[in-house]
Amino acid sequence: MSKKLGWKELPFGDSIKAGTAEQFETGDWRSLKPIWYADRCIHCMRCWINCPDSSIEVKDGKMTGIDLKHCKGCGICAFECPVKKPGKAITMEAER
Amino acid sequence: MSKKILEIRWHGRGGQGAKTAALLFGDAALSSGKNIQAFPEYGPERMGAPVASFNRLSDDPITLHCSITNPKIVVVLDPTLMGKVDVIAGLPEDGSIIVNTKETPATVRANLKLKGAKVYTIDASGISKEAIGRDIPNTPMLGALVKVSGFLDFTQMLKDTEVKLSKKFKGKPEIINGNIEAIKKAYAEVAGE
């Protein structure tokens, strides 16, 4: 853990630079892990839209993977995935 | 206390212009270089209900912020209030009451059972109907009040009122002239005993 700041060292007025959530690795919270099957994925972006932690990695309009440092394992991506055959492009597995 | 301040109470009915009259009179006094206050009886206004408004006028700055309980002058815009509202409450021996009515001062005094103080009457409603075509007694009553109080220069007051009316009633000279005539007439005709 880093040293906590004193009040004189704090940034002004109950504000902080944006985007600091990235430094908070919520991947530690996960008990279920999403598994992505690239060959089944149709790149519809439903998982990307619905992911509450912005953990779906995308490049050039295509899904490229899942950021497991921040994914909390909520399973919304797997639930929303519309692919039926041969199975969902994202499924949840227990962490071990 | 505070003998150098002239305190006035206006009685009227909600919507009749008692507050406006106090504001107009205060404004006119301000134009003559006086320190002024003008305020309504605090609270919700209800059309037709008896209402009161007040003025304080002085050559010196006024710091009093309490209600007025012993006005030197009482102005009654609506004669039907007498008997329903205690219009002479707190009126001192050397005070004056001005009533908009066709009656004589002696009759009003008798009706009010008033001893002491001076009673003035003026048919402000009649004057208003004749000069403006409507029963708006508050402007002629201003003329009567200037006469009775002796507090303001009448010519100056007329000039200021004309300027103010000209701003409000641009392009309606009949209203401006009517009001000025009404004020002059009331100033000339107010009678007291």
Place this chain on the structure above:
Amino acid sequence: MAIIARTGNEAMAEAMRQINPDVVAAYPITPATEVVMIFASFVADGLVSTEYIPVESEHSAMSACVGASAAGGRVMTATSSQGLALMYEILPIASALRLPIIISEVNRALSGPINIHCDHSDTMAARDFGWIQIFSEDAQEAYDNVLQCLKIAEKVKLPAMATTDGFIISHCMSKIETLEDDEVKKFVGEYSPTLPLLDIKEPKTFGLLDLQDYYFEHKMPVVEAMKEAKKVILEVGKEFGEKYGREYGFFEKYRLDDAEVAIVALGSTAGTAKVVVDDLRDKGVKAGLLKLRVFRPFPAEELAEVLAPLKAVAIMDRSDSYNTQGGPLYTEIRSALFDLAKKPKLINYIYGLGGRDIGLEEINSIYTDLASAEKLAAVNYLGVRE
């Protein structure tokens, strides 16, 4: 400079027009309704370039003010009583975010019972939210205080409310002296926000979640800013005096320097008390008055210094704190005098709740009481029927 007749509400609306804030978000409430109404007409008539947001409640009004101020705008509103109470939840957020929002506050009793008239219970209940609070005796001071509050608030980066007494001042037309629009523009200057949220080159998060580890630290800057406000209030009051002839401090001393007995009061009551003091002086009574202007930050040392030599002082509270120990002004002044070796006898009068008139006789009776202050109870309820 213009000499005009204005009510307290009109005077505050006029100050707001001359300031021409970026945003006014408001919800009208008696007796402050006219401030909002008049300002809305300024917007409609194109006399200001303000974005006027008519919201659905005072809670929303203050929330919109916080948003607009965080975005970087110069922001004002007006309210009263229950309206201020509905803002309470958002008030400490404004101070924690260090947003210099201004409220033209018209003091009015809090319900219940339902009442629309003047007392200070609404403003006093907002005393611990990190807002600067400045009271006005009359319409002139209401006008001057709105202008000064803006400048003070923007310098120390705290929100501020300029208050005036409901109906007694808000609806009383009197003579005031206003500044020219250009003078006001120069006096308040251009507003440059410290960390505007709309600065897209430096994106930031506002309104952090601070738990046990940081919340406490984040409150300290507000404490420091309040200390700073004491200096700035005096500087701005002095500058106002030098430029426009009406100097302001934490309080006004009225015939106090050689006084033996005195009253301390806030707002319009102080004006009425001046007349009583003059009358008593004519009769040879060494009576004085201290009109407190600034309640937050509380000028404790300065008050202790001027009150120390007196024999007896009546503190007049137009609200009760229901702590069984007296009103808020009394308890704070009592605390301010605690460390003095020699201090006056202090008596508290709770008075004028719900707009009960306070006249010359009542104030005179307090000065009479002070002659035998030792015999009095510490806390007295003036003129209440038993």
